[in-house]
Amino acid sequence: MSGTEHSIAFGSYSAIVTARGGALRELQYQGRHLVVTFGPDGGIPDYRGVICAPWPNRLADGTYSYGDRSFRADINEPERGTALHGLLTGADWDVLEHSTDAITLAGNVQASAAYPSGLEVCVTYRLSDDGLHSMVRTRNTGTQTAPYGLCPHPYLVAGTSPLDHWTMELPAREFLAVSADRLLPEGIHPVEGHEFDFRTPRPLGTIKIDHAFTGIIRGEHGLAAVRVLDPAGTGVELEWDGTWPWVQVHTADKPSGKDRLGLAVEPMTCPPDAFNSGTDLVHLAPGESHEAGWTIRALS
Structure with missing residues (x-):
């Protein structure tokens, strides 16, 4: 185990977290993978497990205005001309606390031409009998009010069967249509009568999804969950609270290489390009x- 990644364990669960991107590299239950992992060396493919802040998803042209100032972030998705997943996915986060079953890391955003203020973004991963509980706490450490959004980026793994055979339950009434070329927002539509309606669990089949969903249906204590089940009887769920009015779901389709390895499920505090639309934007x-x-958590 290198100094850039750290293990935690509790009961039947174990996890590995990396300093790079504050990322969840591995999560296992009784030796079964619950997320798509990646190697200990080199980069993080497909943003697996990273913490996306201070914006999730795509920022069109990497530009936005806030207050009376204009900002420009580096384009890291050149094929679509967007700044993707914020400013911390390639940074090395500092370990603040580490015990056998929990770890807290911190990443820092500096005021710059890309962002108006400093931020300290802290993520805590804690294992229990009930799974992996994660929390991000972000504090504005600068002198200017700043726009803010967040999402984690895990790819869930239901079991050993191909993703096409998995059954998904997605408690959302609406989805955000996006442009075919740049995947930028074009308007909210109901899932009723659409192929994206997974309010009742059903197999994924060959459907391709890379969309944000909202109109979240919540249960007890305001919680909602995406659940994915393998035909063999194993499964996994990601549960989130009312802090997140959006969730991005992506079937990890690749034109070449390793295709549909897992299902990205990303609770989001705001939708794509929120720095320009202002939709559900947090002002810190x-x-x-x-x-x-x-x-x-694992399902079985």
Whole structure:
């Protein structure tokens, strides 16, 4: 185990977290993988397991205005001309605390031409008998109010069968249509009568999804969950609270290479390109904090 990744364990669960991107590299239950993993060396493919802040998903042209200023972030998705998943996915986060069953890491955003203020973004991963509980707490450490959004980026694994055979339950009434070329927002539509309606569990089949969903249907204590089951009887769910009004779901389709390895399920505090639309954007004043949590657990 290198110094850039760290293990935690509790009962039947174990996990590996990397300093790079504050990412969840591995999560297992009784030796079964619950997320798509990646190697200990080199980069993180497909943003697997990273923490996306201070914006999730795509920022069109990498540009936005906030207050009376204009900002420009580096384009890291050149084929679509977008700045994808914020400013911390390639950074090395610092370990603040580490015990046998929990770890907290911190990434720092600096005020720059890409962002108006400093942020400290802390993620805690904690294992229990009930799965992996994660929490991000972000504090504005600068002198300017700043726009803010967040999402984790795990790819769930239901079992050993191909993704096409998995059954998904997605408690969302609406989805965000996106442009075919750049995957940028074009409007919200109901899932009723659409192939994206998974409010009642059904097999994924060959459907391709890379969309944000909203109109989340919540149960007890305001919680919602995406559940994915393998025909063999294993499964996994990701549960989140009312802090996240959106969830991105992606069937990990690749034109070449390793296709449909897992199902990306990404609770989001705001939709794609929210720095330009303003939809569900958090406005963090100096000294103010924001926190949001989620849980991944095995199903059987």
